[in-house]
Amino acid sequence: MNPLDPREFRRQGHMIIDFLADYYQNIADYPVLSQVEPGYLRNLVPDFPPLNPEPIETILQDLQQHIVPGITHWQSPNYFAYFPSSGSTAGFIGEMLSTGFNLVGFNWVSSPAATELESVVMDWLGQALKLPKAFLFSGSGGGVLLGTTCEALLVTLVAARDKMLSKIGRENISRLVVYVSDQTHCAVQKAAHIIGIHPKNFRVIKTMKSTSFALLPESLLSAIQTDVQNGLVPCYLCATVGTTSTTAIDPLGPLCKVAKKYGMWVHVDAAYAGSVCICPEFRQLIDGVEDANSFSLNAHKWFLTNLDCCCLWVKDPASLIKSLSTHSVYLENSASDSKQVVDYKDWQITLSRRFRALKVWLVLRSYGVANLRNFLRSHVEMAKAFEEMVRKDQRFEIFVPRNFAVVCFRLLPSAVAKVGNGKVQNGGLKTEDLANEMNRRLLDSINGSGSVYMTHAIVGGVFVIRCAIGATLTDTPHVVKAWKVVQDHADAIQNH
């Protein structure tokens, strides 16, 4: 038994490449949202692992028969749910190489190229984003590749917490306050809970439709002032560029100004929208980042980098390292002792880490910044086209202004009320509640068809359907079809 026999590796590897190429070729034929029922797999597989080897051919047959039907096809051109997870050939082969080398780059010496290429691509991408020098290694900061934004939030929260506690004393952990808006990703609340922020000190500030669900500096200021009056200590603000529900944009400059007065750490979460800021016409949306402490985006969302890949830049790496470094005798080495190298284990939660830089390197070089810009713009253009189609149908409304490539829309209460007055009986439901119920039913009906997959948000009490464009294979005809699917299902519901 040689599990890395080059001949067998070659044979099976080529087989899987063909399997996946075929998969992409036929992906539009699959229902986007898997239509299986909970527990579907248990009865299709044995209770015990096999004692003896099985041939790859058998396993691939089972994969096609039992696993693929249970997959929701995030790479389908008809996938418009959540945010995209945009894969690419370059991202894929970057991950293949990383998996093939299978090295554990916890510190510089464990594989110098892994660390050094990561520092290079983080400076490259930082420059493509025109991040201030203070965030780059070529300036006084630096960047690191993590798995997800949740990790970026966790490490910056720990650094912020420790920085503040070193001033006010560790016993005061229960006085620290973390600020977000009601549109901020739930990951911040989870991360704050993990690091021991008292649940009653997690401050969720209300936003409004009239100001496009952005966090207002005056609301932040007022919340902070109340807390300070109550003897609490403002510690961390997460501002978002491109919120999950509606891609709202918090005004970075003014928010940082408020936060700075209180010595808080400001993290900018641009998980989704950060990528498009490599286009000059979008760059202004992160103006003000120069006053933040850290900035992150998920290259696996909208930057053609296969899962997982979160890019985090910090102005003051020393504060991360202070909180997250470990000193084990078995990891000691002269390169680390020399302080001339980056040891990324001290920039993250975990010790082991994959060679993610290869993916980003491959994507940037294979496509080039100019093409990447145009590719992202093409999604924005498709979203504009979708928006136009929605606007032309009187039954629907665009719920909030579209900022990027996500369109939030719904069947209007008026269209729904007409239905309500007609055949559908909904007891004493108010028009808005009825509209929510009908839009939920519409979305279920669309997704149940398997033709497209969209998801929802509820903002200001209103249920909206989100059409998030950005799957790599999506092209204009898919978007046109998607809207046709929505209309057909709306017709069916109205005529029911």
Next chain:
Amino acid sequence: MNPLDPREFRRQGHMIIDFLADYYQNIADYPVLSQVEPGYLRNLVPDFPPLNPEPIETILQDLQQHIVPGITHWQSPNYFAYFPSSGSTAGFIGEMLSTGFNLVGFNWVSSPAATELESVVMDWLGQALKLPKAFLFSGSGGGVLLGTTCEALLVTLVAARDKMLSKIGRENISRLVVYVSDQTHCAVQKAAHIIGIHPKNFRVIKTMKSTSFALLPESLLSAIQTDVQNGLVPCYLCATVGTTSTTAIDPLGPLCKVAKKYGMWVHVDAAYAGSVCICPEFRQLIDGVEDANSFSLNAHKWFLTNLDCCCLWVKDPASLIKSLSTHSVYLENSASDSKQVVDYKDWQITLSRRFRALKVWLVLRSYGVANLRNFLRSHVEMAKAFEEMVRKDQRFEIFVPRNFAVVCFRLLPSAVAKVGNGKVQNGGLKTEDLANEMNRRLLDSINGSGSVYMTHAIVGGVFVIRCAIGATLTDTPHVVKAWKVVQDHADAIQNH
């Protein structure tokens, strides 16, 4: 531009398979430990990312020329450092498929197969390990695939913390105590710091060479009693089966007995050695696990599963979920509402997650449990052979009994003293210090040659060289050669 064009995907994919197959074929020719200097890469790459696309051929050329020399070859048959990161064809293609589907399986509905296959393989592997039913889905527990042990420690620590705080009140976080031995992995201290355990309440209990560096139950009890007398609250114990320095084994049963009396959470970290417990003759080493709360191993260490893959089983999933669940309106779905499905996002730190189950499924099916057992045994046999060779050379000693496939050895003080009395002048250094210094020099010399790569540990003040056998391509001739390399360098140092 179609970054997922099946034709181009196929072309480049096949190219990379051949690149990696060639890499494995020639891997023994590379220096195992990269011999580059800090900062080597900066001058080899441009300061800015390219504006325009570059052909894959150019990128691969750069990869071979600039990146490969900076890689420390963890897959080399001459790699004996740290712990192995054992890749395999099955592990590799499992990761390829996961990367190709590129789905984000945060909850059941986002891709049912990802969740259900994960539950299946965790029960499969749990059965192969003869874990008590209480840790399996087929019992009342369950398992989850995380990235690394650091994450397993963090999630179990948070669950343990919250469970205790729900009894004694959240304001008492500064009273919680976490227990480890001085041989426990530094990841526990880091995770405890992250979750807000007061640094003065991180209790490191001394171990001794005479008891093989195992954590003694009586030492634990005495530490706990002192803490309780001081008004502190014992919360969490991490017991290790196969410590990093010397693969020491903490006695699980007696430790759990002590911890249980105080209502503590016990986690068993078998990151390295857990895998080999699928062999009946090693299974007894985790006897007592039935009284622990959680158990984890890294399948990417010694189970042919490419990075990253930590398997964590817990008896009470509800306690994890209570601490780590999030409720976002945009993730609501009827499957989750039905409570009939597992939503793994609530079992881990991050929201997004890769489809890791494919790797474990591929490994278990491609090799079968019987072959996997024999493969692991072959490493243990090679380690025995290495140990025998060391014993035969009077200059060396085996420092601690070998438990698995790691041999801890060193040049004896007597051999060194002879050198010291001969040509080497070391001022006033004591014999033991001199021995440490000579062993360090020996290891540097070995690794500097590039022929093999081993690392060190310092235990009980003694610098030992660790030869960790388990790289997938390692076979007996490599081990024989490795010992020859050690001897040759020892000769050279002695004759210097």
